Amino acid sequence: MSEKKNSNKFKYFYLILFLTLIFILTPFVLLRGHLFVISSNSMAPTLNYGDLVIMTNKNPENILADEDRGDIIIIRGPEYFYKSGFDPSFWNNLDNKTPIIHRAIDKKKINATWYFLSKGDNNIAPDGSYTYLNKSSNYYLIEVNFSDGIFIPESEIVGVVLFKIPFIGFLNIYFIPISFLIIILLIILFIFQIKHYKVRIIKELKTQEEPKKLVLK
Incomplete structure (x- = not known):
């Protein structure tokens, strides 16, 4: 009876584990292309490292630009900033395919196209407003000029948070190690389950091999 209970416990455990994985992975599948992971603290404390943000589309004309209440925009990548003269080393040579998630603090319309000025809540100045006055192996001198911030066109904006x-x-940042741990856990559980059934089969065989006692009347 106890063996049957243990077997049922394992079944419930596997079912719960399976449903948990489905619950975690389903949003990533259904909302693929609309999910972004915060990988820095430039937007802290509004958005922190490891947060997951959901994107939605918004007409550029309706995007709110304000230093405190502005929409948080998702920029396609830093390529436009680099082409406009911004030094990539300020962003640790960020890859062109890595989205930038910062707040829209100002906007203007030029020839029917909206342009936006962005800034991280945790940064001291708008994006693109940093320049090197002196840079050497020993030290460097940086100038920050708010008026030099780079306005990006609406075509570079993927959406808003x-x-x-x-x-x-x-889960996404550490996807590989987490997946590895889950696989190891499942293998261990599988081996344990096999041993459990093996012991059960051996017991049943021994029971069958035991000689039956004859009762004489």
């Missing part, structure tokens, strides 16, 4: 889910982004 709709809402965030704290910490869930760590």
